[in-house]
Amino acid sequence: MKAAVIHEFGPPEVLRIEDAATPQPAAGEVLVRVRAVRVGGLLDIGTRAGRNPFARLTFPHILGADFAGEVVEGGEGFSPGERIAGVPFIPCGHCQACSMGRDDACPNAQLVGVHRQGSYAEYVSVPAKIVRRIPPSIGYEQAAALALSGPVAVTQFGVAGLRKGDWVVVTAAASGLGLVTSLVAQALGARVIACSRKEWKREILRGHGFEAVLNTDDDGFVDQVKELTTGRGVAIAIDNTASTSMFAKLCAVLDRLGVIVCSGALAAETVPLDMRSLYLKSQSVIGIRTHTQASLDGFWRMVQDGIETRIDRSFPLDDVAEAHRYVEAEKNFGRVLLTID
Ligand SMILES: [Zn+2]
Incomplete structure (x- = not known):
């Protein structure tokens, strides 16, 4: 599959478009054909530059946190072809914070695109618990723009x-x-x-x-x-x-x-x-570190009633380095996205 890969920390130029192995979903995961990914500050640019304190990654690495796309291999209640959006935060599900419903404070959480391969790629495999179906009324770019912040x-x-x-x-x-x-x-x-x-x-x-x-x-x-x-x-x-x-x-x-x-x-x-x-x-x-799992359901119900945010600009995956330079220069008002045809 096509992916934006880094082999070292550094400036936007370390992002290279390469052929990478398509991930194989493990138990409890769904394989997603990615259509849009948000270009984020801390998780994407911070990780690429080597500034992310959470990053313990092995190269070659694929960045990319919140995303939207369609399910290719389902399971866990998802079927192929369903349109979904995913978030990067994967709580452990069994610590005290998780059992209280405050999994935003999970000390064992993993992040897509930081602790594991991310979504700057044609395909990503993630735990089903971090994806949700998106309403038919919104497109992939809007879904990726809202997926984490909402x-x-x-x-x-x-x-x-x-x-x-x-x-x-x-x-x-x-x-x-x-x-x-x-x-x-x-x-x-x-x-x-x-x-x-x-x-x-x-x-x-x-x-x-x-x-x-x-x-x-x-x-x-x-x-x-x-x-x-x-x-x-x-x-x-x-x-x-x-x-x-x-x-x-x-x-x-x-x-x-x-x-x-x-x-x-x-x-x-x-x-x-x-x-x-x-x-x-x-x-x-x-x-509040991030969202809870319960709020994913609550938010996507709200979107059906019509929440739409501002998308500043979308770049094709091939222009990922330019997208990073654009976000680093803080030229945007609204979300900056990568799209993958
Ligand atoms: Zn936990």
Whole structure:
């Protein structure tokens, strides 16, 4: 089969289109003909560059995490020809976190494209538990764009206890994850304040029907949120940046019983937390590594009611190095995908 293979860590040029052995599905796995794969930051580019702390891989290696395609060899309830989407996170299924239904915290989880061969290829074999059927209304590219971010957002709002009508602020709402998070919150009945620090991105966000689009760098940000929420603040703040200045502002706009949810640490700064304010207002700060298995089902049910995210650009698999350069240059608004005919 055709695949994008790396034989060493390095710049985008280490990605080579080669002929690789078609994987043989093991027990409990499905063999999938891949049609679209998301090009991601940490799992794809970080792993390729040798920056991924989870990566313990053997070369030659095939990258590729969340994907969509059709089942070729079924089993485990899937039949050949069914259209599916898959996620990279494979929880062990028997640890304490897994038995509690909080498999997002599984310490034994493996990642497709990091710990095992990925989906930058015509075929990938993965455990059936990480794939789900996709609605007929959406194409493979849209499915691959939503496959991971959507369930992560559903998990975030489930754990944070979102209720209809709640105010939610999403930072970096113009990122691939942030936009899906904002759309999921909206679909769950939240009143969404989508934030971006770039005006051209805010302009695009304004077209998505959110309650407000704000700039967290604006001196008046805290007052603007207070005004929108009639002085109360937001029930949930989603922040995957871990930026000192941003975190202080989120604390300032958090309502009583409010929850700050973190599923990433792009800036990776150590943020200040006023414990006195936290306990006096019965607030919490929670980390959620990724989605739960249960949220995969919940999310794909929601998609049937019409969630669609923005696809910035699709590259054919042959242009994988160019796709990596494009994502590394942060030129995209929305998902960047590889397509495999
Ligand atoms: Zn586990």
